[in-house]
Amino acid sequence: MNDQDPVGLDRRTVLKSAGAVALGMASTAYAAAPRKRFAVVGVGSRSRMYTHAITGKFRDSNEVVGVSDNNAGRAALAVKTIAATGASKPKAYSAADFDRMIRETKPQTVIVTTPDATHNDYIVRALDAGCDVITEKPMTTTPEKAQTILDACKRNGRHVRVTFNYRYSPPRTQIKDLLMSGEIGEVLSVDFHWLLNTVHGADYFRRWHSNKAISGGLMIHKATHHFDLVNWWLGAQPQSVVAVGKREFYTPEMAKRMGLKGPHERCRTCPEKSACTFYFDLAADAGLKALYLDNEQHDGYFRDQCVWRPEIDIEDTMNVVVRYDTGTTLSYSLNAFNSWEGYHIAFNGTKGRIEHSIVEQAGVAGADETQGKIKDDGVTTRIIPLRGAPRDIEPWTGTGGHGGGDDVMLTEIFGDAPADKYKRASDERGGAYSMLVGAAANQCFKTGQSVRIDQLVTGLTAPERAPMPSRTTSLPMPMKVKMP
């Protein structure tokens, strides 16, 4: 236990206040503000970004008071890691004791970093217990679950924070800045193509992500980042979706075409380790071993399942067309078996086009390396006016995870950040609009019918957006310059 009382006043604060009162001075002039209390549910790979920030750079004003997980080994590891920093010693709780954790540790905020399909349950229970909530993306996996979150927010008069870290990555914020400036006028259409490589991309097919009931498939789990970026970049709400999706690469048939006898259960016990170029050694990375391999006895979860298993039910190739409430259209694709990772995007505006691409240094998720790092010289941004010469834009840069986005976002959450003219902080409305595009695409994969977003949930309103150029506010059209 740490030396905190339930309302977060530490002994140092109380002594200072008592001394001040004895001297006849206003105690508030001396009392350090109590630290903000956080509880974390789901202490796997991603949770460490938050606990590292809380126990490190932001420890003076924040602390972790409780952790909960359905794997007792990972919960114990989280407590040990946090306590080793000397910042606090949280109490560990089983997943079944989540409500008890809230009652006993009295967090102001619950951070939800469990697998995607379980977010809604913890978000709603935390809100109903009177806590604020920070949840990882995707906010949830189905429209029905999204509805429970929207209803709980309304019932409790609170917003949930959905941590779309990609918005904060400097080169992606720069795109927002360029679009806001009106230089290419109003955006009428967007072409967006995202590639996952066979290291990071294949990794989705080894983990719980390969089960659509848990992850929602890549349309929800991964593309929620991408749909959110477009929603935010455009400052618009998606209205309708058509899509096709298939799995043709990570299949038993492909294993045979590669000359394997498999599929098998998992890499660790695979009889064809040396023959399979997708073999993954879970014991090779000390962090992954400690987190997953050493805790298998608690829940039987294998982090290195065979990517060729027949029971995988997520797609590896997806094409989506979205219409927005502004009339803008998006053509998007996601492919999970490529030789490089990153994306190309083009915004077609009334006065020109922005072409932008990023190449990522994508590796195995959660391994001991920076996640979602942008390659050196991996950003290209070009403005091509309708009339006039194209120009390359010097990219804004950042360091750390997810293109430098993680650090900027963490400062906004746990530290002091100035008011944000890009309105990057997202709540349940942004969380819903992004995951509902994926949910609509999933529905369309089955029915072949276009899906309207407003028919998936009720009571969803547009989030607050940064002002974007519109037909009434944008600069005059560039018709005076002659065609080249």
Ligand SMILES: NC(=O)c1ccc[n+]([C@@H]2O[C@H](COP(=O)([O-])OP(=O)(O)OC[C@H]3O[C@@H](n4cnc5c(N)ncnc54)[C@H](O)[C@@H]3O)[C@@H](O)[C@H]2O)c1
């Ligand atoms: N924003 C990003 O860039 C980013 C990156 C990685 C992961 N994520 C998100 O973070 C979340 C966690 O992903 P991860 O990679 O850490 O997964 P993980 O498998 O490493 O960790 C999940 C943890 O939750 C626990 N858990 C599973 N079911 C639970 C339940 N019902 N109740 C309580 N605990 C449960 C597991 O034991 C595990 O410790 C996911 O929603 C994922 O989409 C976001």
